[in-house]
Amino acid sequence: MTLVIGLISGTSVDGIDAALVDISGTDLDIKIELVAGATYPYPADLRERILAVCAGAAISMAQLAELDDAIACTFAQAAQNIQIGHENPTLIGSHGQTVYHKPPSQPITPIGYSLQLGRGESIANQTGITTVSNFRVADIAAGGHGAPLVPRIDAALLSHPQEARCIQNIGGIGNVAYIPVRRDNWLEKIRAWDTGPGNSLLDLAVEHLTNGTKTYDENGSWAASGTPCSPLVEHWLSQDYFYLPPPKSTGRELFGVDYLHQCLQDAQAYQLSPADLLATLTELTVASIVHSYRTFLPQMPQRVLLCGGGSRNLYLKRRLQVLLEPVPVVTTDEVGLSADFKEAIAFAVLAYWRFMGTPGNLPTATGARQEVLLGQIHSPLVVSA
Ligand SMILES: Nc1ncnc2c1ncn2[C@@H]1O[C@H](COP(=O)(O)OP(=O)(O)OP(=O)(O)O)[C@@H](O)[C@H]1O
Numbered sequence: 320m321t322l323v324i325g326l327i328s329g330t331s332v333d334g335i336d337a338a339l340v341d342i343s344g345t346d347l348d349i350k351i352e353l354v355a356g357a358t359y360p361y362p363a364d365l366r367e368r369i370l371a372v373c374a375g376a377a378i379s380m381a382q383l384a385e386l387d388d389a390i391a392c393t394f395a396q397a398a399q400n401i402q403i404g405h406e407n408p409t410l411i412g413s414h415g416q417t418v419y420h421k422p423p424s425q426p427i428t429p430i431g432y433s434l435q436l437g438r439g440e441s442i443a444n445q446t447g448i449t450t451v452s453n454f455r456v457a458d459i460a461a462g463g464h465g466a467p468l469v470p471r472i473d474a475a476l477l478s479h480p481q482e483a484r485c486i487q488n489i490g491g492i493g494n495v496a497y498i499p500v501r502r503d504n505w506l507e508k509i510r511a512w513d514t515g516p517g518n519s520l521l522d523l524a525v526e527h528l529t530n531g532t533k534t535y536d537e538n539g540s541w542a543a544s545g546t547p548c549s550p551l552v553e554h555w556l557s558q559d560y561f562y563l564p565p566p567k568s569t570g571r572e573l574f575g576v577d578y579l580h581q582c583l584q585d586a587q588a589y590q591l592s593p594a595d596l597l598a599t600l601t602e603l604t605v606a607s608i609v610h611s612y613r614t615f616l617p618q619m620p621q622r623v624l625l626c627g628g629g630s631r632n633l634y635l636k637r638r639l640q641v642l643l644e645p646v647p648v649v650t651t652d653e654v655g656l657s658a659d660f661k662e663a664i665a666f667a668v669l670a671y672w673r674f675m676g677t678p679g680n681l682p683t684a685t686g687a688r689q690e691v692l693l694g695q696i697h698s699p700l701v702v703s704a
């Protein structure tokens with residue numbers, strides 16, 4: 320067994336998810352045990368600076384360097400905290416913080432661009448632990464989107480001999496991995512893509528409606544007290560992204576502040592209450608997920624396994640269950656994999672695979688020409704005792 324730390328802050332920019340994971344095996348045969356998992360919220364001012372950059376604020380190179388190092392320090396601190404009381408880990412896999420993501424677009428920009436801050440060499444030096452980072456660039460160089468990367472880990476940990484499953488992450492952005500029954504050439508039949516907004520628009524709307532006193536709708540209770548406005552959901556669903564065939568990826572560049580402002584403008588004609596607005600935005604997330612399954616999957620799955628913070632939104636989960644009827648919708652916790660820490664676990668596994676010489680991407684998920692090794696390795700100047 321190898322003890323590895325996985326670190327990620329996702330598109331919600333709420334904080335760093337850290338997982339301490341014991342891993343064995345080499346490829347899709349891996350076994351994992353989650354030894355510890357914790358979320359370390361960003362300091363409020365750092366979160367604000369990151370969100371501003373994600374929303375397109377211009378900063379100087381000096382400010383960019385300073386932001387990169389501040390994020391690396393916060394990640395290194397998270398790594399140091401998660402290992403307290405445990406044996407020394409061998410490796411850290413750090414996704415970092417995405418601040419910009421541009422999918423490839425033929426024929427003008429055939430190579431995409433994805434920028435994660437929190438440089439691995441700084442984390443390695445602060446922790447004394449070899450750190451793998453910059454996981455997306457090799458896939459992008461191979462013509463892929465560099466996202467989603469978690470589907471290969473989903474395939475390893477959540478495939479089933481008799482059941483075709485959709486693993487649906489609902490973070491800031493939503494993404495799905497369709498994992499067919501594990502037999503014959505099942506790996507080639509996996510499909511995955513970013514479904515569109517997860518919680519990003521909901522969180523922004525809650526901040527807007529509460530003048531920044533709240534950052535999300537806990538358990539979806541506020542939205543649950545409203546009613547979705549169907550014509551508005553239909554209108555929003557006509558957005559080009561929902562009709563783009565996979566492989567496809569997106570981010571806050573599309574489903575961010577400007578998008579919410581457009582939604583608020585569209586909603587004016589319907590005079591929605593705050594609760595109705597949240598119910599309608601929740602319905603957009605749910606309907607875009609279901610629409611994408613019905614449009615792009617070879618067949619509907621036998622079960623949907625939810626993960627990410629949105630799986631705690633009970634209203635969202637209930638609406639998803641209603642629209643997917645009769646397909647059961649449960650969380651990955653119910654099949655033994657933490658819904659809160661699956662992404663952090665995934666980056667621990669990707670770092671481990673990097674050392675095993677095992678590719679981390681799935682070309683059917685990212686659109687890359689081939690499987691490639693993911694991540695750049697940074698050795699510390701001074702190794703931890
Ligand atoms: N109890 C809860 N009720 C409702 N929503 C919740 C709850 N807990 C978390 N969330 C939502 O989940 C979000 C965080 O989810 P998560 O950490 O999975 O996102 P992320 O990893 O940043 O995003 P991504 O997967 O797109 O990179 C919060 O911003 C909030 O909207």
Ligand SMILES: CC(=O)N[C@H]1[C@@H]2OC[C@@H](O2)[C@@H](O)[C@@H]1O[C@H](C)C(=O)O
Nearest residue numbers: 330417420466467468469492494662
């Ligand atoms: C560029 C980027 O950070 N993309 C994230 C984002 O958050 C969810 C979705 O969009 C997914 O494609 C990806 O993250 C997960 C960890 C992935 O690569 O599988």
